[in-house]
Amino acid sequence: MSGQKAIFPKARALRSFWASRRHVVRGLGSHSASNPRVCVVGGGPAGFYTAQHLLKGRQDVEVDIYERLPVPFGLVRFGVAPDHPEVKNVISTFTQTARQARCGFYGNIHVGKDVSVDELLRAYHAVVLSYGAEGNxxxxxxxxxxxxxxxxxxxxxxxxxxxxxxxxxxxxxxxxxxxxxxxxxxxxxxxxxxxxxxxxxxxxxxxxxxxxxxxxxxxxxxxxxxxxxxxxxxxxxxxxxxxxxxxxxxxxxxxxxxxxxxxxxxxxxxxxxxxxxxxxxxxxxxxxxxxxxxxxxxxxxxxxxxxxxxxxxxxxxxxxxxxxxxxxxxxxxxxxxxxxxxxxxxxxxxxxxxxxxxxxxKSLAIDAAVPFDPRRAIVPNTMGRVQEAAGLYCSGWVKTGPVGVIATTMNNSFDTARTLMEDMDSGVLDVSAAKPGSLGVRPLLEERGVRPVTFSGWEKIDAEETRRGKADGKPREKLLDVGEMLHLSRT
CATH class of the missing domain: 3.50.50.60 (FAD/NAD(P)-binding domain)
Structure with missing residues (x-):
């Protein structure tokens, strides 16, 4: 009985989180059930550029970005040198993308662990792997x-x-x-x-x-x-x-x-x-x-x-x-x-x-169900289409290997988005059947005790980092502890 007492409050908190999502900028399930739904795995430059081009290219598509960390922007935040602030200006473009009504951001979700790629493919018409290169x-x-x-x-x-x-x-x-x-x-x-x-x-x-x-x-x-x-x-x-x-x-x-x-x-x-x-x-x-x-x-x-x-x-x-x-x-x-x-x-x-x-x-394999070339450290693909995996695409470094600068990643990601939309238009990718999108993933995460961080949650972290930085004459003082990030995102 003591175990149940420990679990129930957490479950109630998760239900409360998902219920609250119905009233934020993009209410879950508020759009047409027949809209094409795309899941982008990775909240770095490749993920955001892919989402941006999809949203611009089709007015009916809905895109959800899943990110392992509670915070977005990947290598723009964690890879660009601190003394190159001008390179980080692209964050404002990514923020505009995330705030669109047809875009959702879900941080603190480890795809391949918290939810599998197969489970995402059942919930979305297409999944784009854009998780970058996390290995050495x-x-x-x-x-x-x-x-x-x-x-x-x-x-x-x-x-x-x-x-x-x-x-x-x-x-x-x-x-x-x-x-x-x-x-x-x-x-x-x-x-x-x-x-x-x-x-x-x-x-x-x-x-x-x-x-x-x-x-x-x-x-x-x-x-x-x-x-x-x-x-x-x-x-x-x-x-x-x-x-x-x-x-x-x-x-x-x-x-x-x-x-x-x-x-x-x-x-x-x-x-x-x-x-x-x-x-x-x-x-x-x-x-x-x-x-x-x-x-x-x-x-x-x-x-x-x-x-x-x-x-x-x-x-x-x-x-x-x-x-x-x-x-x-x-x-x-x-x-x-x-x-x-x-x-x-x-x-x-x-x-x-x-x-x-x-x-x-170098990129790493994300899920046993996803094809992966360990020698080249990429997901094998043809113009962003993952080989022998219907509905699965890739963009960024997991597509090409770690080459180029942010502009290179932008063009690479736009190419994948175009490929995906061509497949929608031609019928190669069937988008006629309704898919639940994040609503289909919600019960899986609830069951596994995973509570995502929304973009509004990230903005609370952002505000605190900016406040701490300003006190020391800096643009921001980044939080280093994931637990503190999660706590702030929910206050």
Whole structure:
């Protein structure tokens, strides 16, 4: 009997939650039962862009977005660097989408655990998987689990307030950090490690991370890649930010730029401008003003090229802690974007007390019923249609792999939305039979004790984060505890 007493209040609370949903912006079941109903799994950029295009493209479609965390926006919230607030302006567009009468947002629902994809397919005419890339690509070398070695995904999640990374507490008690990988994320991390604290204080970086960075002893960051200057994966904006970062100076090896100047004239314009900037920084004599700025700088950064990781090093006196990285020295076979790094047989050891692997994110399988290619780490698809799975679609990184920027994800997601609507129009996707949508999912979640967070619930969290940030002169102070988020969303 005591067990029943414990369960009944929770069940009543869940019934009360779902009943209240009938009176909010979009009342459950208030639209025509024959409207096409689409479920989008993942509340990041891919999910919101997919929903946006569907709602714009068909005036009868209803879209529900299911998100594992209580808060929306995915990598816009947890991946974009704190000092790039302009990139986060897209949140206002996503907010407009979520507030539409034909759109519902349900956070705190873990698809694949709280509700299966098969159950969603029974409740909706179509399900779009847009849950991104939550896994890490591993280096596959000895020592990568030593203390002081972190994945870029976890390190970025730590300073951006991802709840699962809040306890990371990275070791920054060393002079030199090495970042493996030369994409935009690698440069974001380098910039955060070397930025003056006074600059970071004005961003939405978490206070917990700010306190750790304020006591950091890191003064030198090397950004290492297996190929050459003409193959780096970052964009000119990120390199320019490093070149102009206060209190820092560049330190690169001119020999690694051999032949680059001669090759510039045949490069496509974006690649040419990026390579020119790196070559000037590495090879040209600085102006008097720049020379003086570099003399005064207390921190150093630089690209290193033609190097691949072989082994993370430790010492016999401290075998659990990283003290360096052994790298294979490479040469290139071929040219341009298709050039391959080939080991020469030589090795180089670089001392460091912090090693961050920024070699890419990867998607994970969400549900045993969903086809998944573990080698490519994507859901196999044709133009967003999941292979051999009627009614199932995908967009974003789970569709293509972790490539491109937010604009790339937008176009990718629009393409999937167009594919889905074409299937509706042609009859490939049967939308003639009524589907219950969220009303069909409601009893399953009630039975499993899952209480979703609506968009209005998120707006309560948002208001509190903004209030806390304003008190410290910041745009927001992100909540790090899921329990606190849930409590606030229901007050």
């Amino acid at each position: 690509r591993t280096m596959g070398i000895p020592g990568e689990n030593l203390d002081g070695v972190y994945s870029a995904k976890d390190f970025v999640g730590w300073y951006n307030g991802l709840p699962s990374n809040r306890e990371l507490n990275p070791r920054l008690d060393c002079e030199t950090a090495v970042i493996l990988g030369q994409g935009n994320v690698a440069l974001d991390i380098a910039r955060i490690l070397l930025s003056p604290i006074d600059l970071l204080k004005k961003t939405d970086i978490t206070q917990r991370s700010l306190d750790v960075l304020a006591h950091s002893k890191v003064r030198r960051v090397l950004i290492v890649g297996r190929r050459g200057p003409m193959q780096v994966a970052c964009t000119i904006k990120e390199v320019r930010e490093m070149v102009n970062l206060p209190d820092t100076r560049p330190e690169m090896l001119p020999a690694e730029f051999q032949g680059v100047t001669e090759a510039l004239k045949v490069l496509p314009r974006p690649r040419k401008r990026l390579t020119e900037l790196m070559a000037r920084t590495a090879l040209e004599a600085p102006t008097e003003e720049e020379l003086e700025r570099r003399r005064k700088a207390s921190r150093v950064w630089g690209f290193r090229f033609f190097l691949s990781p072989l082994e993370v090093l430790a010492t016999t006196s401290d075998p659990a802690r990283v003290t360096g990285i052994r790298l294979a020295v490479n040469r290139l076979e071929g040219s341009g974007e298709g050039a391959r790094a080939v080991p020469t047989g030589e090795v180089e050891d670089v001392a460091c007390g912090l090693l961050i692997s920024s070699i890419g994110y």
